[in-house]
Amino acid sequence: MRVLGIEGTAWAASAALHDTETNGTVIETDAYLPDSGGIHPREAAEHMRETVPEVVASVLDHARETRDGEGVPIDAVAFSRGPGLGPCLRVVGSAARALAGTLDVPLVGVNHMVAHLEIGRHRSGFTDPICLNASGANAHVLGYRNGRYRVLGETLDTGVGNAIDKFTRHLGWSHPGGPKVEERARTGAYTELPYVVKGMDFSFSGIMSAAKEAVDDGEPVEDVCFSLQEHVFAMLTEVAERALSLTGTDELVLGGGVGQNDRLRGMLDGMCEARGADFFAPEPRFLRDNAGMIAVLGAKMAAAGDTLAIADSAVDPEFRPDEVAVTWRGGATDGSTPSDGEFDERQGAEAVVSLDPGAGRVTKRRLSKGYRHPDLDERLRASRTRSEARLTRDARVAGVPTPLVLDVDPVEATLRFQYVGAHDLRADVTEPRVRDVAAHLARCHAAGLVHGDPTTRNVRVAEGDDDRTYLIDFGLGYYTDTPEDFAMDLHVLGQALDGTADDADSLRETVVDAYRGTAAGTSLDAGAVLGQLGAIEGRGRYQ
Numbered sequence: 001m002r003v004l005g006i007e008g009t010a011w012a013a014s015a016a017l018h019d020t021e022t023n024g025t026v027i028e029t030d031a032y033l034p035d036s037g038g039i040h041p042r043e044a045a046e047h048m049r050e051t052v053p054e055v056v057a058s059v060l061d062h063a064r065e066t067r068d069g070e071g072v073p074i075d076a077v078a079f080s081r082g083p084g085l086g087p088c089l090r091v092v093g094s095a096a097r098a099l100a101g102t103l104d105v106p107l108v109g110v111n112h113m114v115a116h117l118e119i120g121r122h123r124s125g126f127t128d129p130i131c132l133n134a135s136g137a138n139a140h141v142l143g144y145r146n147g148r149y150r151v152l153g154e155t156l157d158t159g160v161g162n163a164i165d166k167f168t169r170h171l172g173w174s175h176p177g178g179p180k181v182e183e184r185a186r187t188g189a190y191t192e193l194p195y196v197v198k199g200m201d202f203s204f205s206g207i208m209s210a211a212k213e214a215v216d217d218g219e220p221v222e223d224v225c226f227s228l229q230e231h232v233f234a235m236l237t238e239v240a241e242r243a244l245s246l247t248g249t250d251e252l253v254l255g256g257g258v259g260q261n262d263r264l265r266g267m268l269d270g271m272c273e274a275r276g277a278d279f280f281a282p283e284p285r286f287l288r289d290n291a292g293m294i295a296v297l298g299a300k301m302a303a304a305g306d307t308l309a310i311a312d313s314a315v316d317p318e319f320r321p322d323e324v325a326v327t328w329r330g331g332a333t334d335g336s337t338p339s340d341g342e343f344d345e346r347q348g349a350e351a352v353v354s355l356d357p358g359a360g361r362v363t364k365r366r367l368s369k370g371y372r373h374p375d376l377d378e379r380l381r382a383s384r385t386r387s388e389a390r391l392t393r394d395a396r397v398a399g400v401p402t403p404l405v406l407d408v409d410p411v412e413a414t415l416r417f418q419y420v421g422a423h424d425l426r427a428d429v430t431e432p433r434v435r436d437v438a439a440h441l442a443r444c445h446a447a448g449l450v451h452g453d454p455t456t457r458n459v460r461v462a463e464g465d466d467d468r469t470y471l472i473d474f475g476l477g478y479y480t481d482t483p484e485d486f487a488m489d490l491h492v493l494g495q496a497l498d499g500t501a502d503d504a505d506s507l508r509e510t511v512v513d514a515y516r517g518t519a520a521g522t523s524l525d526a527g528a529v530l531g532q533l534g535a536i537e538g539r540g541r542y543q
């Protein structure tokens with residue numbers, strides 16, 4: 001099959017021809033470069049209007065030249081349907097519809113972000129990888145489950161490339177800023193900037209303001225560029241590792257324009273090597289926006305019969321990757337589930353935990369990560385060790401059963417806890433235990449702390465008369481007074497129940513009921529938190 005792809009979500013007016021028999025892809029791109037500032041949607045759309053016909057004509061010429069004999073040189077037209085800038089998308093959509101009509105071939109509407117990740121899967125030959133999309137307007141980690149790409153973690157504010165570009169605009173540098181930061185970073189030295197990972201999500205706004213201020217305060221630009229990369233890319237790498245650990249996957253692919261950065265690729269490569277996983281980054285022409293990835297995924301979708309009637313082919317500037325019904329991955333796995341039994345030692349994304357039930361002790365040591373700058377590494381390990389100790393204690397003071405903290409050594413990033421419970425909640429989820437956990441969370445929240453990761457693996461359960469439930473692993477916790485942060489705890493618990501229990505729906509009701517009941521005697525506004533929970537679960541990513 002030969003598929004023509006058209007891309008034009010923001011800056012790249014691009015057309016490509018992908019031939020499934022040879023696996024060859026020809027790409028023609030005409031880039032829009034703003035004279036000043038960032039991308040102007042109307043100017044970009046004007047660029048698309050002028051240059052999309054040219055790149056398409058050039059690829060069609062190629063298709064005709066390489067096809068012997070008569071007839072239509074292509075079997076389908078695929079186009080980027082979103083996400084992206086509305087005015088640009090509409091130009092590309094019209095071009096694709098007109099072409100499919102003239103050539104009388106099927107039309108395929110491709111999600112640009114899914115294309116960014118599928119190209120890595122396609123080129124690597126991996127079956128079921130975790131995907132890190134690091135592009136201009138987006139940044140997220142995705143994994144496949146039950147017919148959809150799920151967003152496991154994502155930016156809470158801007159895309160990673162846009163964040164870097166905003167910083168360089170502040171310096172008066174021309175667009176795009178990413179390659180210039182990479183160049184200047186080569187001679188820079190480390191300086192401290194904010195580092196914000198919240199569970200599997202992350203945020204760039206604080207670090208970008210701090211970077212601008214640092215330059216305004218006279219810090220050498222090289223140093224700020226260097227440190228910006230060290231912090232931002234370590235955040236992405238950490239979240240990618242968490243996703244690998246959580247899903248038990250040992251393959252990672254990278255997508256998006258920021259993926260062209262050597263330092264980011266090096267960090268991801270180093271992280272994967274250290275944990276025995278395979279890493280793949282497509283070559284640059286498939287990383288930055290390009291129609292090749294649209295044509296490749298378009299061919300898979302066309303082969304699966306996933307085509308569009310013209311009447312249903314409107315573009316969608318907000319098109320999320322988790323809205324796409326994945327039709328082209330027949331019989332793929334759902335990601336492996338880590339085993340459940342009791343063990344002496346286990347390695348998570350961050351730490352090694354040794355269990356000694358006989359002595360009643362557990363030792364948790366956060367490992368040094370070779371991909372991180374040594375100063376950042378030391379800072380994160382020490383501060384997280386301290387904060388896990390503090391949150392575990394504070395929760396206990398707030399009336400929540402947690403292990404006693406026997407020892408804390410921030411220099412060695414090691415904590416020693418009392419051994420609690422007989423097994424993880426996951427091994428035996430019951431209604432009274434879930435009720436208990438929800439009440440524990442309400443008490444934590446009333447005390448101004450979130451757990452950060454209240455899954456059924458992070459609850460220990462005692463057996464016998466004392467059917468007590470303990471919260472453990474406050475490593476992702478933090479102090480806050482925002483209802484949305486509290487709601488995330490309830491959401492994570494709900495998702496964990498979905499994954500482990502048969503009667504998840506009634507258990508979710510139990511959670512809400514117990515949470516409301518416990519909050520009633522405190523200053524916690526359960527109504528606001530549950531309202532936020534509804535909002536979170538109403539968003540596309542969680543459906």
Ligand SMILES: C[C@@H](O)[C@H](NC(=O)OP(=O)(O)OC[C@H]1O[C@@H](n2cnc3c(N)ncnc32)[C@H](O)[C@@H]1O)C(=O)O
Pocket residue numbers: 009010011083084085112113116134135136137138159160161162164165176177178179182256257258259260261262287288289
């Ligand atoms: C929706 C769509 O239009 C958008 N596309 C997009 O953002 O273009 P993409 O080609 O994937 O990425 C462009 C970004 O990639 C950054 N970039 C390019 N080369 C870089 C480098 N060597 N280091 C860091 N960033 C780099 C640029 O600064 C710019 O922010 C997206 O995928 O989010």
Ligand SMILES: Nc1ncnc2c1ncn2[C@@H]1O[C@H](COP(=O)(O)OP(=O)(O)OP(=O)(O)O)[C@@H](O)[C@H]1O
Pocket residue numbers: 245346347348349350351352353355362364403417418419420421424453457458460472473475
């Ligand atoms: N105090 C404790 N008493 C008994 N068992 C414990 C205790 N702390 C941890 N465990 C056991 O060790 C496992 C791993 O601990 P923990 O969750 O703290 O590590 P982690 O590396 O943060 O794991 P992950 O990142 O996968 O959540 C727990 O699921 C639990 O089974």
Ligand SMILES: [Fe+2]
Pocket residue numbers: 112116135136256257288289
């Ligand atoms: Fe992109």
